[in-house]
Amino acid sequence: MVCKNCVVTALSYTIKFEGSQNIALLPLVSTHLARRGFKASIRDRKIKIGEAGAKEFLDFSEDILDMHELTFCVDDGPWRPLSEMREILATSWIDELLQASAVVSYSQPIVNRERQIIAYEILSRFVREDGSLIYPNEVFDAARTRGRLYALDRMCRMAAVRHAKVVNEKVFINFIPTSIYSPAHCLQSTEQLANTLGVDPDCFVFEVVESDDVADIAHLREILAYYKTKGFQYALDDVGEGFNTIERLTDLQPDYMKLDIGYVRGVHADAEKQRVAQLFLQKAQEVGATPLAEGVEDEADFAWLREAGYELFQGYLFGKPSAIPQRELPPLEVKRA
Template sequence: MEPATGCQACRDGEALGFDFSMAFQPIVEPRRRRVFAYEALVRGLDGSGAAGVLGKLDATNLYRFDQACRLKAVTLAARLGMDCRLSINFMPNAVYQATTCLRATLATARRVGFPTELLMFEFVEHEQAHDRAHLASIVAEYRRHGFLTALDDFGAGYSGLALLADIQPDRIKLDMALVRGIDRDPVRQSIVRHTLAMCEELGVAVIAEGIETAGEWRALEALGVTLFQGYLFARPGFECLPEVHWPEGDASGER
């Protein structure tokens, strides 16, 4: 018999009172023509957007939902034969005990045959993490297990720099508000250039998300970004790993 790895409610999606599925969007390294990771994104059972699912959350089911997301993402990733990193979003306010919360995730990964060393966890800066010390302890526990951590939507909220000062993740994801139209915007170019310099000094790698045009990609790669996510490369694939579109040429425009 499999040992208990968490409360049964967290392991049984029916305990939520609703079900959901996942889409996967790649994070790519165009210069090497490789997929670095797939981010798991919540979707309705019919492939509809996350809003309908997230609208069903409240204080009574947040923890169970966070756990169910992890298990769903790992199970689908294994079923699809994912052989790169799997990036899972987590809600800092839903993680009561990092060690306990990881137990069911790791047990599921072992059961379905997904390599635990390929797990990466993202947290969002504009989710109100009231206890910064608690978030730091979560990140420290994930690192102890060898997992990468990423701060999502960096630059979208007021707390990005403060969080970076207190908690240095392995990656930050530049919010699309910073990268949208950056090829035509010297101000955004300056902000990103200095952000990259700061992150290099801190040993934090940068992912640019929300890339929709070749111009944005070229401008960001010219600034030194190597990892990208956005519709230019692939839209999220519902319960599948979507084919990646590799733009012709390199960031300089050479063929």
């Protein structure tokens, strides 16, 4: 069963009237909405309306009400300044994207020290009705604003699991910890789909992203423990950046440690980046995590990281994300004297 957080239903807006001027004008606002055909309920100096009615309310009220004395909530959420309502209304397109399951799974190869493809990271791409792509950060920002992060993360995760059957190799799949309120409930569908497709749990590595937003580390541990008990592995992404410090690497003890791209690019010629890369490599080895360098674009960086002891590599040097899994690496460029 899919929880209500993952089902895209119409939003309702409740606007609270405060201030004598606003309260006196409440009947006028109510009459206008009714005349325009928008169903609204009024109780305790509050108006509850749907999305289209909320847009009409804003347009009509901006010139007659003191907007600073109005607050609103979406469904049963917290009260917020009315100034934030337009931002939420402007993201209504994300609902259409979710209802249409307009996600396409791309894959990017991950190689070993011998430049052999041994896994892929599955990346979500989103398409408009005309077939053009929408930038992922635009989609996730809209989902976060509108409270659709649960639904979006689930849609992407399920699509990635299906794509794993196509890839037929070990796959790394991103997930956002804050979008999972109950591991046993939210991740049950992931496990069931993998079983239905006949893909072994050992083929999946779930990658913690946006971990800087995780306030409840105990909850994150609960999620990772659930994955572990089901036979899945997990990776810590962007290690070295923000939240993902030496302490967090030690605390979570992932199966894979992905060094942040900021310490990969140009590492062959930067002593400070080399120091950090070696520091995280040593800690990864101590906790039993396989070290992976992401964002490798330069042969010299690859050579340095490989010599230092990194075992897996990902980046444009080996292949860009593509809708069809890349099975062979591009030929090495031979520099002529």
